[in-house]
Amino acid sequence: MSIKTLALAVTTSIGLVLPGLVQAHMIIEDAYARSSSAVAQSGAAFMTITNHSDTDxxxxxxxxxxxxxxxxxxxxxxxxGVMRMIEVEDGFPVAAGQTIALMRGGDHIMFMGLTDPFIQGEELEVTISFEHAEPVTLMIPVDLERQDHGGMNHGEMDHSNMNHGSDS
Structure with a gap:
């Protein structure tokens, strides 16, 4: 096989494989995590997730x-009229070609029973799993100073009926 034929075969193979890889690609941006205090037992993470495929x-x-x-x-x-935080057992839909925002006062990732306090500037390793796309593992910085509250005063939220993963 000549070099020209080999190069053409490789280029064609890459062209057939890459579109599939791009279609399953989820992009996660502007991720950060926070907790309410150094002694908090829970925290949350926020970000945008973009579905760069043509499949919901x-x-x-x-x-x-x-x-x-x-x-x-x-x-x-x-x-x-009381805002309550609840688990979304079916997950968050991410339509093909669209971006969703996980933000304070809306959809978010909830960490319950923190193994260590969230400390400003440190990072958390998190793996996000999808129905179709490959899981994405990323390091999320802890940012306790960020002020984008998603329009909600979290301090006035009723957390009394939340299940924090305890069996009691």
Whole structure:
């Protein structure tokens, strides 16, 4: 086989493989994590997730050694007008070609039973799993000073009915 033929074969093979790789590619940007204090037993992570494929997908799970239990959460207003944080068992949909924002006061990743305090400037290793795309493992910086609150006063939220992963 000549070098020209080999080069053409390799180029063709790459051209057939790369579109599949790009289609399954999820891009995670502007990620950060925070907790309310150095003694907090829970924390949260926020970010944007872009689905660079032509297939609808879904964030289905998150794992991390930073906490005993990690869940996908959102906020919903109950019939009394009280905002409550609840687990989203079905995950977060990420439509083909679209970006979702996990943000304070909305959808987010919840860490319960922190193994260590979240310390400004440190990082958490997190793996985000999707229904179709390959899992993405990333280091999320802890940013306790960031002020984008997603329009919600978290201090006034009723957390009394939250299940923090305890059996009691």
């Amino acid at each position: 997908d879904r964030v289905v799970a998150v794992t991390s050694d930073a906490a005993d239990h990690v869940e996908l959460h959102t906020h919903l207003q109950d019939s009394n």
